Amino acid sequence: MPTVSTLDTTMPLAARADAAPRATAVLSWPIWIAVAATTATLLGIEWDIAWHRSIGRDSFWSPPHVAIYLGGILAALSSVYLIFSTTFGGSQAARAASVRVWGFRGPLGAFTAAWGGVAMIASAPFDDWWHNAYGLDVRILSPPHTLLAIGIFCVCLGSLLLVGAARNRSPERAAPRVLFLYLSGLILSLVLTFVMEYTSRAVLHSATPYRVLALGVPLVLIGFGRASGSRWGATAIAGVYSAVYLALLWLFPFVPATPKLGPVYVQVTHLIPPGFPLAVIVPALLIDLADARLKDRSPWLRAFAAGAIYFVSFLVAEWNLASFLITPAAENWFFGSGYHDYNSRRTWAEFRHAFHPLEPTRLLFFYQLGLGFAVSLISARLALWWADALGKLRR
Numbered sequence: 001m002p003t004v005s006t007l008d009t010t011m012p013l014a015a016r017a018d019a020a021p022r023a024t025a026v027l028s029w030p031i032w033i034a035v036a037a038t039t040a041t042l043l044g045i046e047w048d049i050a051w052h053r054s055i056g057r058d059s060f061w062s063p064p065h066v067a068i069y070l071g072g073i074l075a076a077l078s079s080v081y082l083i084f085s086t087t088f089g090g091s092q093a094a095r096a097a098s099v100r101v102w103g104f105r106g107p108l109g110a111f112t113a114a115w116g117g118v119a120m121i122a123s124a125p126f127d128d129w130w131h132n133a134y135g136l137d138v139r140i141l142s143p144p145h146t147l148l149a150i151g152i153f154c155v156c157l158g159s160l161l162l163v164g165a166a167r168n169r170s171p172e173r174a175a176p177r178v179l180f181l182y183l184s185g186l187i188l189s190l191v192l193t194f195v196m197e198y199t200s201r202a203v204l205h206s207a208t209p210y211r212v213l214a215l216g217v218p219l220v221l222i223g224f225g226r227a228s229g230s231r232w233g234a235t236a237i238a239g240v241y242s243a244v245y246l247a248l249l250w251l252f253p254f255v256p257a258t259p260k261l262g263p264v265y266v267q268v269t270h271l272i273p274p275g276f277p278l279a280v281i282v283p284a285l286l287i288d289l290a291d292a293r294l295k296d297r298s299p300w301l302r303a304f305a306a307g308a309i310y311f312v313s314f315l316v317a318e319w320n321l322a323s324f325l326i327t328p329a330a331e332n333w334f335f336g337s338g339y340h341d342y343n344s345r346r347t348w349a350e351f352r353h354a355f356h357p358l359e360p361t362r363l364l365f366f367y368q369l370g371l372g373f374a375v376s377l378i379s380a381r382l383a384l385w386w387a388d389a390l391g392k393l394r395r
Contacts (some may be wrong), residue, residue: 031166034113034159035179041071041120041152042186042244045193048272050252052330053272053341056261068148069124075155078118080109083121091335099395107165108395113158119151149194156187165393166229177228184224184233185240188315191216192241192278201275201337204322204348206358209366210315211372213278217314218376221284223383226291229388234291238284245277249336259342268342276335279317283310299384307380311373326353 044067051064083106127144160183167176182378192199195216198209225234252273259268286309294302324330330337340350349356359365 004357005365007326015044027365028082028111028336029083030078030219031159031162033108034076034155034162035183036115037071037074038105038156038183039071039184040067040074040158041155042189044068045152045190046248046390047271049193049196050271051257054257054268054270056259056342060124065258068164069120069309071118071153072117072151074117074189075113075158076121079110079114079117079158082348083108093295107162108159109143109163109165109392111158112161115154116151116154116156116158119154120148121151123148123151152190155181156190159183159367160187160224161390161393164390166394167229168391168394171229177230180224180228181230181233181236182240184220184228184237185244188217188220188237188241188280189244192280193274196274199275199278200350201322201325202354202356203358204318205355207368207372208358210311210318211368211375213314214311214375214379216379217280218307218310218379219383219386221310222287222380223386225284225287226384226387229391231292232285232288234284234287235281238281242277242281244275248272248277250333253333253339264342266340266342266344269308269384272337272341274340276321276330276337279321281312283313286313296303299380303381303384304377305378306383308373310380311376315369322355324349326355328353 018154044064047067048062048064051062070151083104085104087104099105099111101111123144126147127142130142130144137247160180163176163179163183167173168179192213198212203209216333221234221237225237227233228236235289250273252271255271287306290305290309291302294305325335325337327337330336337350355367359368362370
């Protein structure tokens with residue numbers, strides 16, 4: 001069974017692209033639909049979280065749910081179209097730029113996104129039954145939400161693979177590179193959304209959040225940033241994430257909303273937005289600067305430098321940012337520290353402008369900090385391996 005094709009990585013990028021199979025269109029309409037599906041899914045998730053924080057549980061057919069599952073349906077349909085059109089009537093160029101799975105042919109990203117879309121759709125009745133049986137979710141990743149999260153990740157990854165393969169086949173084109181960075185920024189937003197329980201401003205003077213974030217953030221910033229081929233890839237990815245979160249922070253308060261479930265401890269009149277973006281732009285910028293200086297060094301040295309730069313710079317930047325965001329001075333429309341869920345207790349740390357430590361002892365704090373640093377180094381090395389693999393993808 002044929003697998004993903006690779007070419008001689010010692011050849012110049014333009015020469016590799018000429019030797020690779022080239023489809024008739026750099027970005028076909030199913031790829032644009034996959035990008036739109038990823039966007040709809042992300043916005044639907046953020047909208048759904050704001051809905052639960054402001055209104056509470058509503059019907060299964062709430063607007064945020066429709067947006068989320070619309071993304072899954074679009075991803076599944078566009079991917080199935082790509083697979084069927086390539087298998088039963090694709091041009092020679094399209095078939096050459098494809099892989100074979102169970103007798104069907106299509107781009108690797110199409111198979112990935114199709115599976116993710118099906119998983120998302122399958123999670124819908126499971127989620128509806130779960131809420132009818134057990135009520136509101138206590139945690140973000142309940143069993144149906146876990147299936148949904150896996151499906152969403154596959155949809156996003158599949159879309160990224162589609163765009164990445166198109167970019168590798170035509171590296172001189174700007175559109176695939178821009179879309180690659182955009183999708184990478186959306187994936188970073190999703191990663192940080194699914195760990196938001198560890199990133200509220202009241203816990204950011206603990207070590208555990210930085211250890212948790214070290215599992216995923218370097219993979220996206222370093223891996224996708226380098227794979228993009230852009231001089232400022234990591235910075236652009238962090239910029240997309242920051243722009244998305246700032247837009248949500250500044251626009252959601254204009255959408256009217258009132259709680260429909262009790263108990264109500266805080267009077268809410270609009271959608272509660274996510275918090276101010278994490279300061280990932282700082283390590284991203286420093287990683288790009290360091291990578292330019294170390295491009296001729298060994299992968300292990302580059303990974304160690306990138307991982308260390310990420311962890312130390314992010315810790316310093318976010319620690320100081322959290323010190324400001326916890327104060328009354330940040331309770332304005334720009335920083336958004338004055339927004340609270342309708343069921344927030346006024347005894348909670350954020351209301352008292354205080355931090356809530358997650359480690360009971362200083363020894364445990366430094367243990368978690370050291371573990372986070374080690375995880376950052378491992379994640380950085382995996383990110384470089386992942387970037388090299390993405391750079392070879394043509395199908």
